[in-house]
Amino acid sequence: MNRSYFVGFVPLFLITSAQSVAADWDQAHNxxxxFLGVHSNNNxxxxxxxxQSDQSGIAGIRWDWLGLFEGYGLQLPMQISRQQYRDTSDLAQTLYQLQPELRLFLTPQTDLSLQATLRKDQHLAGDLAAEFLSAAERALIAKQTGAQAALSFGRAPDIQNxxxxxxTDRRQQDVHDQRYSTLDSDFAEAHYSHKLNENVALVVDVARRQEQxxxxxxxxxxxxxxxxxxWTGQQFFRLTGGRFSRxxxxxxxxxxxxxxxxxxxVWQFDERWQLQLQSGRxxxxxxxxxxxxxxxxxxAASMRWQYDQSHQFSAELSRLTSRLDQGDYHRTRDALSAGWRWQWAQQWQSLVQLSQVRQSQPQQSNxxxxxxxxxxSWSW
Structure with a gap:
């Protein structure tokens, strides 16, 4: 079994936010x-x-440091990159993301996590956060800052938690150095997990968000x-659902x-094959x-095949449907991608990925x- 994937779910099956990236706090690393890459886009x-088609080049660094000390741990994941386009030089941007986290191990049953987020992304007109921009507006620059504190405790951590x-989360989006929109959110969430037997856990979650x-x-x-x-360490199933009121x-x-x-x-069929199915609203x-x-x-459905220690192949099929204010406007985004990761030397690896995206909505051309x-990329 690939432990790095399941470590976030056992033994408590604790359900956390889909945006957070779980770290293995049992082992320090640096x-x-x-990395250096090229990207070609025909639309x-x-x-x-x-x-309009164009090609871009990107270069940057990634750093993930986690240190463990007496009673606490500190993680510093960071990425900085520079992207340059061949024919549309005005789209060149320096992008970054930083998400430090301090975890205090207060008692064997309790820990406190403090996390901050600082991020800058670019979305080209017509897709994702820039879906409603025209081609003349080119791109949207999204900046995000946020912070959160999470307290986890349980009288019997292996059974209940x-x-x-x-x-808080603050996002501002600019077009041509002019403010396009702001998205702000303050939130409180509670997740409870109770292990019914060796394989099954009951999960309850409650959340409130004040947004603008x-x-x-x-x-x-x-x-x-x-x-x-x-089941047997090779299949993991999770289903949560409920009601919302806005x-x-x-x-x-x-x-x-x-x-x-x-x-x-998630099915981990053997050491090589993994299938993952996801659905959400x-x-x-x-x-x-x-x-x-x-x-x-x-x-979404994704398949991963670890051919050997050097070669990994993957494929994913996904569909995203968005309905504004639950009204008449709705848009569907279908994506199909395939990738190959090759570890061709101890410190060197390469990645190739091909994707096809189709966006459709009623009474408009696809x-x-x-x-x-x-x-x-080169690691050291």
């Missing part, structure tokens, strides 16, 4: 790598007509539960209610300035693009 701004998280999209306020309440099951202050929209869910099933802040929230539904990415 990993530094430099740069994801348009149905007047398609409660995790309470408080946090361009000064329009909205509150989200979410509550639900589910099960997490692991209210809007000083806005013509009425209060909205609905259901959410998160489903994941959540109410989130909208990237469109004419709406406040959107309902996102995502389904928007398709083909992307090819190749990267070489």
């Amino acid at each position: 990993e530094l790598s430099a 740069l701004f994801n348009t149905a007509i007047q398609r 409660l995790r309470v998280t408080l946090g 999209q361009n000064q329009l306020s909205t509150d989200l309440d979410q509550y639900g539960g589910g099960l997490a099951v692991q 209210s809007y202050e000083a806005h013509q929209l009425a209060k909205m209610t609905g259901s959410y869910w998160q489903l994941e099933n 959540n109410s989130v802040l909208s990237y469109a300035t004419g709406s406040v929230s959107q309902l996102d539904t995502r389904h 928007r398709d693009r083909l992307e090819l990415m190749a990267e070489v």
